[in-house]
Amino acid sequence: MTKYVYFFGAGRAEGSSVMRNLLGGKGCELAEMTNLGIPVPPGFTITTQAWVHRQRAGRKWPEGLWEQILEHLERLEQVTDARFGDRERPLLVSVRSGARVSMPGMMETILNLGLSDATVEGLATRAGNERFAWDCYRRFITMYSSVVLGVKREVFAEHLDAVKGRLGVTADADLPADELRKLVQIYQEEIAVRTGNPFPQDVREQLRLAVDSVFESWFAKKATEYRRIHGVPEEWGTAVTVMAMVFGNLGEASGTGVGFTRDPRTGEARFYAEFLPNAQGEDVVAGIRTPLPIEALHERMPSVYAELLEIATRLERHYKDMQDIEFTIQEGTLYLLQTRSGKRSARAAVKVAVDLEKEHAIDQHTAILRVKPTEVNEAIRPVFDDREKAAAIAAGRLLGRGLAAAPGAAVGRVVFDTDRAVEWAKDGQQVILVRPETSPEDVAGMYAAQGIVTSRGGRTSHAAVVAVGMGKACVVGAADLSIDEARRQFEVGGRTVREGDVVSVDGGTGEVILDAVTTVAGQLSEEIETLLGWADFYRKGGLGVRANADTPADAERARGFGAEGIGLVRTEHMFFAADRLPVVREMIMASDQAIRRAALERLRPVQREDFVGIFRAMDGLPVTIRLLDPPLHEFLPNWKEYKEMVAEKSRLETLGAEPETQQRLEALIVAVEKLREANPMLGHRGCRLGITHPEIYGMQVRAIMEAACTAAEQGVRVEPEIMIPLTGTVGEMKETFEQTRRVADGVIAEMGVSVPYLVGTMIEVPRAALIAQKIAEHAEFFSFGTNDLTQLTFGYSRDDVAKFLPKYLDMGLLPADPFSILDQEGVGELIALGIDRGRRRRPDLKVGICGEHGGEASSVEFCHKVGMNYVSCSPYLIPGARLAAAQARIKERLAGGGDYR
Numbered sequence: 001m002t003k004y005v006y007f008f009g010a011g012r013a014e015g016s017s018v019m020r021n022l023l024g025g026k027g028c029e030l031a032e033m034t035n036l037g038i039p040v041p042p043g044f045t046i047t048t049q050a051w052v053h054r055q056r057a058g059r060k061w062p063e064g065l066w067e068q069i070l071e072h073l074e075r076l077e078q079v080t081d082a083r084f085g086d087r088e089r090p091l092l093v094s095v096r097s098g099a100r101v102s103m104p105g106m107m108e109t110i111l112n113l114g115l116s117d118a119t120v121e122g123l124a125t126r127a128g129n130e131r132f133a134w135d136c137y138r139r140f141i142t143m144y145s146s147v148v149l150g151v152k153r154e155v156f157a158e159h160l161d162a163v164k165g166r167l168g169v170t171a172d173a174d175l176p177a178d179e180l181r182k183l184v185q186i187y188q189e190e191i192a193v194r195t196g197n198p199f200p201q202d203v204r205e206q207l208r209l210a211v212d213s214v215f216e217s218w219f220a221k222k223a224t225e226y227r228r229i230h231g232v233p234e235e236w237g238t239a240v241t242v243m244a245m246v247f248g249n250l251g252e253a254s255g256t257g258v259g260f261t262r263d264p265r266t267g268e269a270r271f272y273a274e275f276l277p278n279a280q281g282e283d284v285v286a287g288i289r290t291p292l293p294i295e296a297l298h299e300r301m302p303s304v305y306a307e308l309l310e311i312a313t314r315l316e317r318h319y320k321d322m323q324d325i326e327f328t329i330q331e332g333t334l335y336l337l338q339t340r341s342g343k344r345s346a347r348a349a350v351k352v353a354v355d356l357e358k359e360h361a362i363d364q365h366t367a368i369l370r371v372k373p374t375e376v377n378e379a380i381r382p383v384f385d386d387r388e389k390a391a392a393i394a395a396g397r398l399l400g401r402g403l404a405a406a407p408g409a410a411v412g413r414v415v416f417d418t419d420r421a422v423e424w425a426k427d428g429q430q431v432i433l434v435r436p437e438t439s440p441e442d443v444a445g446m447y448a449a450q451g452i453v454t455s456r457g458g459r460t461s462h463a464a465v466v467a468v469g470m471g472k473a474c475v476v477g478a479a480d481l482s483i484d485e486a487r488r489q490f491e492v493g494g495r496t497v498r499e500g501d502v503v504s505v506d507g508g509t510g511e512v513i514l515d516a517v518t519t520v521a522g523q524l525s526e527e528i529e530t531l532l533g534w535a536d537f538y539r540k541g542g543l544g545v546r547a548n549a550d551t552p553a554d555a556e557r558a559r560g561f562g563a564e565g566i567g568l569v570r571t572e573h574m575f576f577a578a579d580r581l582p583v584v585r586e587m588i589m590a591s592d593q594a595i596r597r598a599a600l601e602r603l604r605p606v607q608r609e610d611f612v613g614i615f616r617a618m619d620g621l622p623v624t625i626r627l628l629d630p631p632l633h634e635f636l637p638n639w640k641e642y643k644e645m646v647a648e649k650s651r652l653e654t655l656g657a658e659p660e661t662q663q664r665l666e667a668l669i670v671a672v673e674k675l676r677e678a679n680p681m682l683g684h685r686g687c688r689l690g691i692t693h694p695e696i697y698g699m700q701v702r703a704i705m706e707a708a709c710t711a712a713e714q715g716v717r718v719e720p721e722i723m724i725p726l727t728g729t730v731g732e733m734k735e736t737f738e739q740t741r742r743v744a745d746g747v748i749a750e751m752g753v754s755v756p757y758l759v760g761t762m763i764e765v766p767r768a769a770l771i772a773q774k775i776a777e778h779a780e781f782f783s784f785g786t787n788d789l790t791q792l793t794f795g796y797s798r799d800d801v802a803k804f805l806p807k808y809l810d811m812g813l814l815p816a817d818p819f820s821i822l823d824q825e826g827v828g829e830l831i832a833l834g835i836d837r838g839r840r841r842r843p844d845l846k847v848g849i850c851g852e853h854g855g856e857a858s859s860v861e862f863c864h865k866v867g868m869n870y871v872s873c874s875p876y877l878i879p880g881a882r883l884a885a886a887q888a889r890i891k892e893r894l895a896g897g898g899d900y901r
C-alpha cells in the first residue's frame with residue numbers, strides 16, 4: 001500500500017528537507033525543523049502523490065488515504081493528549097496547503113478545525129477563556145465556509161463589522177465572549193440559509209472535506225495565475241499538512257508573527273520581523289491589523305524574543321540561506337510554524353549571497369549560482385534623481401509616506417483595482433496599483449504595475465512580501481491616504497488624486513509623490529562588484545561579454561558595466577539624428593551618382609566622428625561595426641506621414657502655392673512610392689543594399705578606417721571588426737569582403753598608419769548557417785544575429801507576431817516567445833551547425849551573438865555550450881550576462897563536462 005501520510009511530532013519526523021517534492025515545501029521543512037529539535041506543533045503531511053492520484057482518478061481519493069489519515073490522527077491525539085471531536089479535551093488542527101515551491105497565499109489553509117457547538121464549550125472550559133474559544137469558532141466558521149462551502153468571507157465580515165460598530169470597538173480582540181457567541185449563531189444561520197444545510201458538526205467530516213478543498217485550491221484562479229507567471233507546472237499539485245493548533249489569540253502573553261533572518265529589501269544582516277499580540281497567524285499576513293515591530297516582543301517577553309532569535313539564526317545556518325519564518329506564541333511558549341528561503345529584492349539577493357560567502361556559510365560557486373542574472377540587472381535599475389525628488393518634495397508634491405516595503409523607483413498612473421491595472425498595462429501604460437491592502441487576488445495587477453501602494457498593512461503584509469519577490473517598488477501602510485475604491489480616487493492632505501493621475505513611488509524610502517520624478521541610471525553596488533568579480537574569474541576561458549552600443553555615451557556606460565568590447569554598432573542609428581536625416585534623404589533621393597556621392601561625402605565626417613568617440617571609449621577592446629542594414633525607405637517618411645503629404649500636396653495645389661514647394665513635396669512622395677516594398681524585412685536591405693549601392697558601404701568603410709587610423713595615431717588601441725549584414729550566399733560575402741578590403745587598405749595606405757582589422761559577417765539568414773563553411777572562406781568572424789535568424793527560421797515577422805503569439809503561448813504551442821528566449825531546438829540547431837561548419841574551414845573563427853538573446857540567461861548558457869567566444873547585449877544587461885556566463889561554466893563543471901583552463 002502506498003504511504004500517503006508522513007508524521008512529525010514529539011521530536012521526530014518521518015520526512016525531511018530532501019522530501020520536498022513529496023511533502024511540499026511547508027511539510028518537508030516542518031519535518032526538518034522537528035528533527036532539528038525546534039519547537040513545532042505535531043502533525044502529519046499528506047503527500048503530493050496523493051494529490052496526483054486523486055487528480056488522475058477524476059478527484060476520487062486513492063484507496064487507503066482516508067484510513068491512513070485517521071491512523072495518523074490517532075497518533076496526533078496521543079502526542080497532544082487531546083481527542084479530535086472530544087467535548088472535554090478537543091484537539092484542534094490546521095489544514096494547510098503547501099506545494100513544492102512556495103506560492104505564498106495562493107492556496108487555502110483552514111485554522112481551528114475540529115470545533116463544533118459541542119467542542120467549543122470544551123475548549124472554553126479547558127482554556128478557562130470563553131472569549132478565546134468563541135473567537136476561534138467564528139474564525140473557523142469563516143475560513144471553513146469560504147474554502148469548503150463556498151460562502152464568501154465578506155458575508156461574515158459584514159456581520160463582524162456591524163457588531164464592532166455597535167459596540168464602538170475597532171479591534172477584533174476587543175469583542176467580548178457573549179458577542180462572539182451571538183456572532184457564531186448569526187454565522188450559522190447565514191450558512192443554513194445560503195447552503196440549505198446546517199454548519200457541519202461532525203469533525204471527521206469537516207476534516208475530510210477540508211483536505212479535499214485544500215487539494216482543490218491548487219486550481220484556484222489566483223493559484224493558476226501565479227503558476228502561469230512563475231512557470232510552475234500544473235501537474236505538481238499540493239501536499240496538505242494537518243497539524244495541531246497552537247493559539248496566539250489566548251491573551252496578551254500570546255501572539256503571532258513572521259520574520260526574515262535578514263532584511264529582504266536590502267539584505268542587511270538583521271532580524272526583520274513583526275509581531276501581533278493576541279492574534280492568529282492569518283491576521284498578520286492578511287494585513288487586517290498593522291503588526292508591531294519585533295522590538296515590541298523584545299520588551300514584552302525578552303526570553304521568548306531571545307529564543308526566537310536563536311532559532312532564526314540556527315535555521316539560517318542550517319539552510320545556509322536567508323529564511324522567512326512564521327511563529328506563534330501561546331501563553332509565553334514559542335512555536336515555529338513555517339520556514340522557507342525568503343523572497344528578497346534583487347539588491348538583497350546579491351548582498352545576501354556575498355555576505356554568506358564572507359561568513360563562510362557558502363562558497364563562491366554557490367554564491368554565483370544563487371543570484372539570478374536578472375537580479376543583478378534589476379539591482380542596477382534606475383533610481384530617482386535625488387535633486388529632482390527633493391525639489392518635488394520642497395514644492396509640496398509629497399502626498400504621503402508609508403513603510404518602505406520594496407525598493408525601486410516607479411512612476412505611473414494610479415489605478416485602484418487589478419483588472420484596470422492589467423488592462424492599462426496591456427495598452428502599454430505604466431500604472432501604480434493603489435489598494436487599502438492587497439490579497440492574492442491582486443497578484444496579476446501587482447505584476448502588471450510598476451509599483452504598489454497600500455494604506456494598510458505592515459512590512460510583512462501580503463503586498464510587501466509579494467512586491468519584494470516580484471521586484472516591484474512598494475510602499476505599504478501609507479495611512480494618510482484615504483482610499484475610495486468606489487469613486488476611484490484617494491484623498492490625502494486635502495488633495496484628491498484620481499484614477500489616471502500620475503504619481504511617483506519610492507519603495508526605498510516610502511514616499512509617494514504627485515506627478516513624475518525623473519529617474520537616473522543605477523550603479524553597480526560594492527556587493528555586485530564583488531559578485532561579478534568572482535563571476536569574471538570563473539568565466540575565464542569561457543564566454544566574453546560585449547555590448548550592443550551605438551554611441552560613445554553608450555559605449556562608456558557599457559564599459560562601466562564591464563563590457564569587454566562592442567559586439568554591435570548599428571550605424572543606421574547614426575543617420576537618424578535630426579541634423580543628419582535631411583542629408584541621408586538627399587542621398588537616397590539623389591537622381592544621379594554625382595549628387596549621391598556628394599551627399600555621402602557630407603555624411604562621412606560625421607560618421608567618422610562617431611566612430612572616433614566609440615574607439616576612444618573602447619580603447620584596447622574590439623569594436624564590431626555593422627554596415628548599413630535597414631531598407632532605405634526607413635529613412636523616408638512613414639506611411640502615416642506619406643498620407644499627410646499626399647493630402648498636403650492637393651491642398652497646396654488648390655492654394656496655388658509656389659511651384660518649388662510643390663515640387664519638393666512631389667519628389668519626396670515619388671521617392672516614398674518608389675522605395676515602398678511589400679515585404680521590407682525580406683527586401684532590399686543588408687548586404688543587398690551594399691552590393692547595389694557600393695558607394696554607401698564604401699563611405700562607411702572609409703569613415704570607420706579613417707576614424708581607426710586617427711584614433712590609433714592618438715595612441716588609442718583600436719580593433720575594428722567590420723561586419724556585413726544579412727549575408728546569404730558566398731557570392732555576397734566574397735563581393736562585400738573584397739570591396740571592404742579594397743577601401744580599408746586604401747585608407748591605411750593613405751594615412752600611413754597600420755591598423756589591424758577584420759571583415760566578417762552576421763549569420764542571420766538560415767542559408768548562411770547552412771553554408772557556413774563556404775562563407776568562412778571569406779568571413780573572418782561570425783556574429784549570430786538571432787533576431788533575424790529567429791524571424792527567418794520560424795517565418796514569423798517580428799513586427800506582426802503579437803497577433804498570434806499570445807494565443808500560441810496560451811495554448812502551449814510554443815514554450816516561450818522565441819524572440820526573447822532563444823529557440824534552442826530550431827534556431828539553436830542552426831547556430832550550432834553554423835559554428836561547426838564555419839570552424840571546419842577556419843578553426844580559430846571568432847564567433848559571437850548580437851541578437852536580443854545575448855542578454856538572456858538561458859540563451860547565454862546555450863551560447864556557452866555551443867562554443868561561442870562572446871555574447872553581446874545592451875549595456876544594462878551586461879552585469880546579468882557576466883553572471884550568466886559564469887553560471888554556465890560552473891554548471892558545466894559541476895556536471896563533470898569540463899575543467900577550468
Ligand code: ADP
Nearest residue numbers: 094096105109243244245246281282326328337
Ligand atoms: P500560507 O501558505 O497562506 O502562509 P499557512 O498554511 O502558512 O498559509 O497558514 C496561514 C497562517 O496560519 C500562518 O500565519 C500560519 O502560521 C498560521 N497557522 C497555520 N497552522 C497553524 C497552527 N497549527 N497553529 C497556529 N497557527 C497556524
Ligand code: MG
Nearest residue numbers: 104105326338
Ligand atoms: Mg505561511
Ligand code: MG
Nearest residue numbers: 725764785788
Ligand atoms: Mg539583422
